[in-house]
Ligand SMILES: Nc1ncnc2c1ncn2[C@@H]1O[C@H](COP(=O)(O)OP(=O)(O)OP(=O)(O)O)[C@@H](O)[C@H]1O
Ligand SMILES: O=C(O)C1=C[C@@H](O)[C@@H](O)[C@H](O)C1
């Protein structure tokens with residue numbers, strides 16, 4: 001579905017998706033720049049459920065930026081904190097939760113996410129991601145000599161793991177509103193598939 005919906009069609013799609021979700025959480029996973037935070041927030045608004053971004057929540061509880069956490073404690077400690085925070089956020093639903101790019105790659109966090117709701121991978125190609133992330137330099141994993149090559153390496157390592165998500169929604173050069181429609185349609189499609197099985 002690529003056309004923009006009329007307001008009435010968009011609200012009935014959102015209602016249907018809200019019913020399909022029930023009490024479950026909707027959890028966005030994918031690489032840096034895929035649109036988890038921005039699309040997640042818009043989907044939560046459409047569904048009228050709370051939205052939480054795990055990177056923002058981690059920064060709130062630690063009172064440090066993600067970059068500061070990486071440099072003070074290292075990636076392993078960051079991942080352990082991320083697992084704890086996400087485990088707590090997954091309790092109770094429905095909510096939309098947008099995770100940091102590496103969250104679903106960690107085995108413990110991935111298990112919690114799989115148990116805690118419906119996961120959606122926003123899948124984008126290298127050029128789309130690069131165009132979105134190269135404007136800012138706050139991402140510690142991309143502070144390398146060749147950040148575009150680093151992003152490509154992360155794609156090679158991570159895409160097979162992100163593909164374990166319940167849903168995959170392509171995140172290309174389409175309008176954000178269209179992304180929201182595509183996510184809601186995918187949630188409805190998953191519920192219908194579940195009913196048929
Ligand atoms: N469909 C889209 N159309 C245009 N811009 C988009 C789209 N999706 C995301 N963006 C833009 O791309 C940038 C990155 O998006 P966002 O911060 O949501 O990514 P993220 O997946 O949360 O990344 P991170 O893992 O680093 O938190 C933002 O500036 C956002 O507005
Ligand atoms: O892809 C990753 O591993 C990361 C993505 C960001 O969202 C942050 O969670 C952090 O910079 C690590």
Ligand SMILES: [Mg+2]
Nearest residue numbers: 036037055099
């Ligand atoms: Mg984000």
